[in-house]
Amino acid sequence: MIIKVDHLTKYYKIHQKEPGFMGSLRSLVNRKYYDARAVEDVSFTIDEGELVGFIGPNGAGKTTTLKCLSGLLYPTSGNVEVLGFNPFERKHDFLKKISLVMGQKNQLWWDLPAMDSFLLNKEIYEVSDSSYKKTIGELIDLLDVKDIVNVQVRKLSLGQRMKCELIAALIHEPKVLFLDEPTIGLDVVMQQNLRDFVKEYNKKFDATIILTSHYMRDVEQLCKRIIMIDHGKVLYDGNLSEIVKKYATHKELRIVFQKPIEKRELARLGKITEMNGTRVVISVERTKSNHVAAEILKKYDIEDFNIEEAGIEEIIRDVFSNKNK
Amino acid sequence: MFSQTRINNLMRLLRIFLLHFQYLLSHPSRSFVFIYTYTFLSLLYLAFIRGVFLQNGGDLGGWTLSSVSSYYFLIIVAPALLMTHPEHPVLRDDIENGELSGRLLKPFSYYWQRFFHELPYRLFQGLIATIIFIVLSVLFNNYIEFRLSVLQVMLIVIMLPLAYMLSFTFKMILAITGLWTTDIRGARELVEILIIIFAGFIVPVNLLPGILENLAYFLPFAYMIYFPVVAVQGQLSVNALMSVISVQILWLSILYLLFRKVWKKGLMRFTDLGH
Structure with missing residues (x-):
């Protein structure tokens, strides 16, 4: 087992001020604080080589958990163990084996080419010349950045910079990689490139990776297992495929009729989510889907017919919104 | 004398230093601005004190017009070389802009990361200030006489890095108080004023009024700037x-x-909240 999180809780002390001038005056003499619950009683374990998606809405506690795992934050209570280390002690042996990549943060020197930042990391992480040469060559090839590593970082596009950030974070070949929104702000092509790279890195180095992302496509393509978190609590921890069985209450019937059908007539079969001429999408309860499908096929002239599971993104959105009701 | 591991480690630190020097060279103009400020202020203080000397004549608290002029010329070099400013990047980049997270995750102590970031600036600015010092000495026809024994030189060589480290550690403490407060600009300004007075920027410390002079010897600031300057001028005996x-x-x-x-x-x- 590489990562063990046991009843992790993290509160932030937040200063609260009433609005207006009087509020400001009151706050001067009597500052009020409250404990904001970022993570509460979170427990999970992750094995070597696993690629786990950590998903949840904004403020769910994903980044806080990653920061506790990487040793940036001191937990309010509970235990965290990564590679047998207590992360918060930030021992150099521990830091040499992990990396945290935050999509919106920059660790490269702005006014120099990325190559100089790579060299600095090589020295800081005490990577040998031969190992550096081999790793940097592989990473540059994998991410296809040969032409830009000698260009001043400030002149690079966001996607190019993100690729260079990844290289800087991986020069020491970390065994555990925390990726916090690595595809944020990137165009779809660049997102796909990064996903391919993460998959390849996971396979090649047998690295353990935790990925947080708002893009469900990242998680769908990369992670077999997901941990869903909301309001600091784990809602689901298991296979991505299982979540469909567990939470998908409806199926979608996608039908193309030979001639237009009245909306009122179809509405009694289920919830019409899309209707465009003869093309109709009806959402029906899972248990009734076969029965409804048979009825449609029997009653109408059909040109095309499909029964589909609801999209992962939709299911997860439903899980979070039902939880919040 | 040195093991291979130690030599390798020293070479590694040298490479880290050189990489930081490269970073400085990517924006050298910043350093010139600081130097002009020191030069202008120092010459302004000198103009005032020259007036005092010309009015009273002779010597003042053991200072002559020539030695006091050299003092103010050296006061351009000393802060450029020894007065560190890690508080600017620590507060602005690391704490306010959230770069501290990235630095904390490096297997290299934060104190020394900031040390290596600061050192090239001091050496570069120290070099420019030394050139300005030479030019001013020629212009004013006021040459410093180095009448120092070998032992004095050796002790000064020890004193200068200590002065640097003293200023660096003090400013690092000041900077990381930013982890408690939302804004430490006020405290920073106050400390700058204390340094200007007690490190000997306005007048040599022994010319300060009685209680302020005693306070200056008690506080750490004079040991960052004033004493290194008067030591180079040969005013301190080996015992001193x-x-x-x-x-x-x-x-x-x-x-x-x-x-x-x-x-x-x-x-x-x-907490690194909001980053």
Whole structure:
């Protein structure tokens, strides 16, 4: 087992001020604080080589958990163990084996080419010349950045910079990689490139990776297992495929009729989510889907017919919104 | 004498230093602005004190017009070389802009990361200031006479890095108080004023009024700038140099322990919220 999180809780002390001038005056003499619950009683374990998606809405506690795992934050209570280390002690042996990549943060020197930042990391992480040469060559090839590593970082596009950030974070070949929104702000092509790279890195180095992302496509393509978190609590921890069985209450019937059908007539079969001429999408309860499908096929002239599971993104959105009701 | 591991480690630190020097060279103009400020202020103070000398004539508290002129020329070099400013990047980049997270995750102590970031600026600005010092000495026809024994030179060589470390550690403590407060600009300004007075920027410390002079010897600031300057001018005997070095070591030990304590407590409060 590489990562063990046991009843992790993290509160932030937040200063609260009433609005207006009087509020400001009151706050001067009597500052009020409250404990904001970022993570509460979170427990999970992750094995070597696993690629786990950590998903949840904004403020769910994903980044806080990653920061506790990487040793940036001191937990309010509970235990965290990564590679047998207590992360918060930030021992150099521990830091040499992990990396945290935050999509919106920059660790490269702005006014120099990325190559100089790579060299600095090589020295800081005490990577040998031969190992550096081999790793940097592989990473540059994998991410296809040969032409830009000698260009001043400030002149690079966001996607190019993100690729260079990844290289800087991986020069020491970390065994555990925390990726916090690595595809944020990137165009779809660049997102796909990064996903391919993460998959390849996971396979090649047998690295353990935790990925947080708002893009469900990242998680769908990369992670077999997901941990869903909301309001600091784990809602689901298991296979991505299982979540469909567990939470998908409806199926979608996608039908193309030979001639237009009245909306009122179809509405009694289920919830019409899309209707465009003869093309109709009806959402029906899972248990009734076969029965409804048979009825449609029997009653109408059909040109095309499909029964589909609801999209992962939709299911997860439903899980979070039902939880919040 | 040195093991291979130690040599490798020293070479690694040298490479880290050189990489930081490259970074400085990517924006050298910033350093010139700082130097012009020091030069202007120093010449302004000199203009005032020259007036005092010309009015009263002779010597003042052991200073002659020539030695006091050299003092102010050296006051351009000393802060450029020894007065560190890690508080600017620590507060602006690391704490306010959230770059501290990335630095904390490096297997290299934060104190030394910032040390290597600062050192090239001091050396580069020190070099420019030395050129300005030479030019001013020629222009004013006021040459400093180095009448120092070998032992004095050796002690000065020890004193200068201690002065640097003293200023660096003090400013690091000041900077990381930013982990507690939302804005430490006020405190920073106050400290700058204290340094200007007690490190000997306005007048040599022994010309300060009685109580301020005593206070200056008690506080650490004079050991960062004033004493290194008068030591280079040859005004300190071997015994005086040794006692200054002893006080520097004492202050450095106190400040370093304080830094460790403040840093440890600060990290417990560190939230990196909003980044």
